[in-house]
Amino acid sequence: MNFYNEMIDANGGVRAHYQAYDEWLKATPPERIARKRAEADLAFHRVGITFAVYGEEAGKERLIPFDIIPRIIPSAEWKSMQAGLRQRVKALNMFLADIYHGQEILKAGKIPAEQVLNNAQYRSVMKGVDLPGGIYAHIAGIDIVRAGAGEFYVLEDNLRVPSGVSYMLQDRKMMMRLFPELFAKHKVAPVQHYPDLLLEKLRAVSPKGVSDPTVVVLTPGAYNSAYFEHTFLAQQMGVELVEGRDLFVKDEVVYMRTTQGPQRVDVIYRRIDDDFMDPLVFREDSSLGVPGILRAYQAGNVTLANAIGTGVADDKSIYPYVPDMIRFYLGEEPKLNNVPTHVCRKPDDLKYVLDHLPELVVKEVHGAGGYGMLVGPAAGKEEIERFRQLLIAKPDGYIAQPTLALSNCPTFVDEGIAPRHLDLRPFVLSSGECVSMVPGGLTRVALTKGSLVVNSSQGGGTKDTWILED
């Protein structure tokens, strides 16, 4: 397969936007690079920018490998991607507002109603609940890949509790610290104002009548894999980082327990899944959430970001319909491509998928984090057979997509510099009419040769992402 290389064109020349970097790399002694890479590792360890890997020894923390070769995107490409992201996230929010209110899109027959209403992620408790600004996914992480001859595709939408933005910010900080001279040579669009932007959005969606809202970040606790990010964002925004046990509900109002007594909470940036938010309504065994918080939410006394019930819109079974949503709500053609997707619940699609398993990527519709996934071309016979049985047993649990020739980018690995596949997760923030984002996002890179799985839980690393200003 031929892969699009982010740095080198088909004729072996360096792409225009990588010229200056390439010259710098060639002129910099390898010892200096090696020293800087060691310095970066040490700094990440000392600062404790780590994440916990589920299934490994409890409490064990690992570093996410950081690569010093940036992923550079020229301004024009970013501008069109940004327009596509705005359009897509706007439509997704309109879709969510619609399915919890009039359900026009279902009535119009654009999406089979049972696909939405019978989805485990559809929260009927949200029916008829009006949210400030009509926004559900305040923070969206849209995973984008480049494939084929260089065109971008949306691989998936993350509308529940997308993570990774702290790595985007730390990667930039690290690059600026290690190689300040590079930033003199390139006009790299800044990203460090993300926490300000986030706080502004969170304040903008506070409950009616609250002029100076108390915003908090709700974390499952220190053993969560993204705990570093939770503390980082709370600190950067200057708001309290709370756990479920720090909050309580009285008369449909949420309070936090402080050393000076109860204090009212207005906006909660929650990093806990729906299922664990309120043991009175969702999972009874959850000790992470806050009993009664859903009632307070339904009464409009507190804002949750993201809203309850966004999972139905980023479910892989709904993904194929996003282009139709954009046409339906905005009357526009989608600016970003969807990956052609086979929905295995349709008998014709299932037959095609079963006949072409070695070429396809099969994904569990509710899966995330690169778990429960088959990459056909990389899989052995046994694994393919295992998935064949899974598909036959539960076809509506899976979708399949052609294996994309993901673009790659030169990356430092054990044997030197070699191309590795990558993706991009921009973080899109919404409040009311306004959709905004900082330029770029988090670039994740699969460090294993040939691997297409970039998730940090599967051994992926990250790169600083540069949007070059004109």
Added chain:
Amino acid sequence: MLSRTADHLFWMSRYIERAENLARLLDVTWQMSLVPQSLEAANQNWNAIIALNSLEEEFATRYSAVNAENVLRFMVSDTGNHMSIHSCLRLARENAHAVRGTVTSEMWETMNATWLEAREKSFEQIFNAGVGEFFEWVKMRSSLSRGTTLGTLLQDEAFHFIRLGTLLERADNTARILDVKYHVLRPHGDEGATDFYQWSALLRSVSAFEVYRKAYRDVITPERVAELLILRMDMPRSLHFCMNGVVKNLDLIANRQSGETQRHAGLLHAQLHYARVEDILEQGLHEWLTDFMDRIYMLGDGISKDFLLPVAEAA
């Protein structure tokens, strides 16, 4: 501030301070053991450390005999002993981790680096290098944590809870060190010659040797040692100094329900402020210190109830 955050800050500083004082106590015991003495007497000193922390049972299930190496291993590196220096540094770091967004990044990095380094040190390395080097390291890391706190943290509620934890722990620990060493050095009260080396080791363990010289310009006597460590208001490890800070910081964080705790702290402080060392010694130092430690424990309990546990939900 969140009650839970205050709780983590309070314990973070207590554990760091406890690790430091443990290092001090073990260091002085180690140094005293180098002075010629019978094996029995030496082991008695080591046994006193176990007894002081009420760890006799735990120790007995893990070690067959009380001797320098076993006690040091138990109190320095034993991960199964929740009171070992190793455990204290781990707990300090865990508490800091839970509030890393509240403390400054320099404070967090200091605690984290301390733990990462501590984790790499095996007991054999520590022991073979001469334990003194390790104890110095613990003291330096604790000083660094305190210094970073003073040098970088906004002096708001978070700061007051940290100071409160540090001073309360130090008051308890100084009392313990004094109790165990005084008892060993003067088993029968007043009589007997005083041993310059033993007393100076005790003073050094709480960084008070030079202070003593400066304050008294005279030979070392047990009465003055007790006075210095209990009553001197300007001696940073004395009980009086610690209680001064406890009262001050409690006033700064006071809430609706903390009145009784403040009263207890004030009372204890006043007793130190107006006490005479003669009266304390007459009452019996051991008895007096035992009572003091009980009251420090009660204060910690009161602080927990007033601030750190979820405050009553009635809005």
